[in-house]
Amino acid sequence: MKIKQVFTTYDFCDNGGCKAIKYCPSCGSPFSYCNDHHRIRPQCLQCGFIYYKNPAPAVSVLIIENQHVLLGKRGPDSFAAGKWCLPCGYIEYNEAFLTAALREVKEETGLTIAIQSIINVNSNFLSENLHAIVVVLLAKVAAGIPAAGDDLVEVAWFDPAGPLPEMAFAADEDILKRYCAQKIAGLPIDDDFRR
Ligand SMILES: [Zn+2]
Incomplete structure (x- = not known):
């Protein structure tokens, strides 16, 4: 692929x-x-x-449990409102990208995750005022029960091979297709964040 x-x-x-x-x-x-x-x-x-003005750094997280992926429905004030995406968000200035991933997933899904690897880095040119560079991480659930929060209004598990709900970002669809086709292991992450 x-x-x-x-x-x-x-x-x-x-x-x-x-x-x-x-x-x-x-x-x-x-x-x-x-x-x-x-x-x-x-x-x-x-x-x-x-x-x-530079692209904004962001993270998105492919959380897998029982061969299913957790997706979130974007709230009414979000870009691409009402469509679905991987849990994601921008990295704060004083935050490492791995810390940002743990925080965003906690805020948006209520879950504590164990990050496993880096599976891609994407440039997303979404609109004139929204350019992002996104580090895509693979993770599993460490604790918690999924509950939508922050920018998301609903979270649910889907078979990554589909059918999928209407997706907000082409990049997420590509990540899911590639994950299904190749079961990418990805690059290892900083030992300090591995758990
Ligand atoms: Zn001035």
């Missing part, structure tokens, strides 16, 4: 990857634009602050 790690829903190449923001987050003055390292970027006329 062909490896796929870049997922796009629009032509991100045509776009600086950055919808204009108007005011400087440092001093509040209006932004202009500068040419910085061959890219047009917002720059503050007053204090010189340059606004760098």
Whole structure:
């Protein structure tokens, strides 16, 4: 099965990857634009602050129990509301990606997980203001009973081979297909997080 790690829903190449923001987050003055390292970027006329916008780092977790995968239905305020996805979320600034995975899964599903391996890293160009780089982890349940929380309104176990509910992200569908086709073991994780 062909490896796929870049997922796009629009032509991100045509776009600086950055919808204009108007005011400087440092001093509040209006932004202009500068040419910085061959890219047009917002720059503050007053204090010189340059606004760098990068893809947001995130994690998603393939939790397997009894050959079934746990999926969550996204809440009404979420991107792709009402569709389903692997438990996932953004990594906080002071957080390791493995810590973020433990936290997000706990918040969204109520479960404590044992992370087993890294099974992929994806670039997701979802919309003009939503570009993510997602570390995909494989995990099993360590404790707890699934209960939807945070951005999810429902969680349920599915056969990863399908049928699946309407999925929010092409990347998740690809992960599930590849998991079924190859039963990927993945890369080992930091011993400090292995349990
Ligand atoms: Zn400024």
